Amino acid sequence: MAATNRFLRVSVIFLLVMSACSKSPEINNATMLDGDQLFDPSLYHPEKYLVSVAIENPSAVQKNTPVIIAVHGLSASTFEWDEFRAYCNAKTNILVSQVLLGGHGRTYEDFKKSTWEDWQEPIMTEYNALCDKGYTNINFAGASTACPLVMDLIKKGKIGENGMKHIFLVDPIVVPSYKMLTIIGVTGPMMGYLEATNTPAEEGHYYHFRPQETMKQLMDLTQIIRKDLQKGFNLPSGTGMKVYKSIHDPVAEAVSAVLIYKGLKNSDGSNIDIEMIDSDLHVVTRLAGRDDITQHDRDIQTHVFDDMYQILMQ
Amino acid sequence: MDCERGEIRWFCIIKGIHLLSVNTQVNPVQTNIEMKKKIVLSILFISCVLCVQAQSSGTNDGWLGEFKGGIRIQKAQKLYWENGLSFDFSSPKIADSRIHLGVSYVTTRLGSAIGSNAIKQDNFLISAGYHFRHQKQFQPFIRLNTGYFHADYEEDIFDGLPDQAFLFSIDAGLSYEFRIPLTFSLSAGYNLISGNGSSGPGTLFPVFYQMSLFHTLLTKK
Numbered sequence: 001m002a003a004t005n006r007f008l009r010v011s012v013i014f015l016l017v018m019s020a021c022s023k024s025p026e027i028n029n030a031t032m033l034d035g036d037q038l039f040d041p042s043l044y045h046p047e048k049y050l051v052s053v054a055i056e057n058p059s060a061v062q063k064n065t066p067v068i069i070a071v072h073g074l075s076a077s078t079f080e081w082d083e084f085r086a087y088c089n090a091k092t093n094i095l096v097s098q099v100l101l102g103g104h105g106r107t108y109e110d111f112k113k114s115t116w117e118d119w120q121e122p123i124m125t126e127y128n129a130l131c132d133k134g135y136t137n138i139n140f141a142g143a144s145t146a147c148p149l150v151m152d153l154i155k156k157g158k159i160g161e162n163g164m165k166h167i168f169l170v171d172p173i174v175v176p177s178y179k180m181l182t183i184i185g186v187t188g189p190m191m192g193y194l195e196a197t198n199t200p201a202e203e204g205h206y207y208h209f210r211p212q213e214t215m216k217q218l219m220d221l222t223q224i225i226r227k228d229l230q231k232g233f234n235l236p237s238g239t240g241m242k243v244y245k246s247i248h249d250p251v252a253e254a255v256s257a258v259l260i261y262k263g264l265k266n267s268d269g270s271n272i273d274i275e276m277i278d279s280d281l282h283v284v285t286r287l288a289g290r291d292d293i294t295q296h297d298r299d300i301q302t303h304v305f306d307d308m309y310q311i312l313m314q
Numbered sequence: 315m316d317c318e319r320g321e322i323r324w325f326c327i328i329k330g331i332h333l334l335s336v337n338t339q340v341n342p343v344q345t346n347i348e349m350k351k352k353i354v355l356s357i358l359f360i361s362c363v364l365c366v367q368a369q370s371s372g373t374n375d376g377w378l379g380e381f382k383g384g385i386r387i388q389k390a391q392k393l394y395w396e397n398g399l400s401f402d403f404s405s406p407k408i409a410d411s412r413i414h415l416g417v418s419y420v421t422t423r424l425g426s427a428i429g430s431n432a433i434k435q436d437n438f439l440i441s442a443g444y445h446f447r448h449q450k451q452f453q454p455f456i457r458l459n460t461g462y463f464h465a466d467y468e469e470d471i472f473d474g475l476p477d478q479a480f481l482f483s484i485d486a487g488l489s490y491e492f493r494i495p496l497t498f499s500l501s502a503g504y505n506l507i508s509g510n511g512s513s514g515p516g517t518l519f520p521v522f523y524q525m526s527l528f529h530t531l532l533t534k535k
């Protein structure tokens with residue numbers, strides 16, 4: 001009986017500590033994406049971001065124009081591919097569809113409630129809408145978490161033969177650099193959330209607070225993909241892939257590229273194309289909003305955009 | 315490292331750990347050579363301790379201690395199974411059998427990498443553990459481990475990635491000595507050095523769990 005009482009007492013104290021630690025973050029609504037005032041602009045003006053909405057009835061020429069579905073990473077927003085859209089607008093012969101992941105671009109609570117399947121849903125919605133409108137040259141560019149999301153769609157066969165021409169993965173995450181995420185199931189309830197160090201320019205486009213529930217979803221997703229890659233699977237026929245991976249990435253381990261290279265093959269069994277990049281940035285294609293950008297970073301961004309463009313034009 | 319007495323043996327242990335821990339920050343060209351040196355030092359260090367133990371038996375009442383060998387199964391939290399061999403030595407002459415010295419090798423080659431695309435990686439470890447209740451069958455223990463980690467990325471394009479590291483970990487668990495010459499142990503540990511994106515191999519994860527099953531190979535008490 002005494003032992004039972006002691007156990008109950010310890011349990012109550014433990015729960016009190018846990019609940020005390022799990023309090024909500026202090027959100028600045030005026031400056032943070034986490035708040036209830038700043039939302040992703042694609043929610044107000046989808047026609048400026050989604051090709052399927054922007055072009056009601058595509059012409060025969062438009063249907064054969066390369067369309068690239070550009071998808072941002074976890075805790076980011078459509079902002080992450082704005083520079084690529086500007087690059088493509090200058091080229092005039094590529095259409096860019098910037099997809100906002102489910103649960104993103106809204107409030108902290110919306111972000112917290114979302115699952116990785118929710119994040120994935122708008123990718124398929126835009127892809128299906130483009131297919132329905134008759135686009136024949138659909139491509140994909142994903143940053144960070146968008147990469148395991150599209151790999152999961154491939155593994156499940158939701159993107160079939162000739163469904164996409166080229167898939168570009170920029171700093172894909174399969175293994176996180178921050179290894180404490182591996183025990184987020186234990187430490188998460190005590191921490192409640194993780195805090196990012198955004199620059200002032202990033203605050204309105206990237207969540208400042210990352211709920212532990214969301215980080216656990218990320219770990220669930222990366223675990224599924226890591227195991228799928230461990231078993232191995234192939235791209236659908238008619239689809240090519242190129243991976244650009246920063247070597248000193250503070251968010252997604254460079255070894256993620258090794259796992260993708262070993263586990264994901266072209267439809268004929270040959271190796272996919274990988275380029276390891278000497279950079280310490282995560283998502284080397286996004287420089288806007290960052291502090292201390294060097295000429296080396298700009299050169300990398302230009303190189304990757306040019307390389308993607310050349311592949312799309314082949 | 316030609317030590318013969320108990321005090322000097324402790325000096326050897328400390329010196330061995332020191333030799334393994336120095337120069338952990340080396341340039342990439344020298345890393346391979348330095349790591350190989352550390353492996354050799356690890357083997358020399360353990361051999362020294364075991365040999366001195368054996369040599370000292372000539373001046374006393376024969377060989378004194380217990381030497382066990384067996385299998386180890388290791389799982390990194392959210393990553394691979396790494397399995398291999400482990401050896402454990404204890405003696406009444408070393409802290410009254412409370413201190414256990416060990417050598418082990420675990421690898422994904424005998425675990426997750428069998429028939430899969432998992433990265434082939436090897437862990438070479440030496441360890442020193444302290445066992446509580448050392449005369450009982452059921453013994454809680456804590457242990458310090460050090461050694462060398464290597465991951466094989468197989469392709470030249472990944473040559474720029476960190477693929478080796480100095481290992482330093484701590485683990486704690488429970489050991490059970492059966493009445494037959496078998497010992498079973500379970501532990502959970504933490505790698506104090508792990509990959510973090512900017513340094514260290516990416517598949518060196520912090521939290522791990524181990525299960526070992528030893529058979530007593532030599533014993534004289």
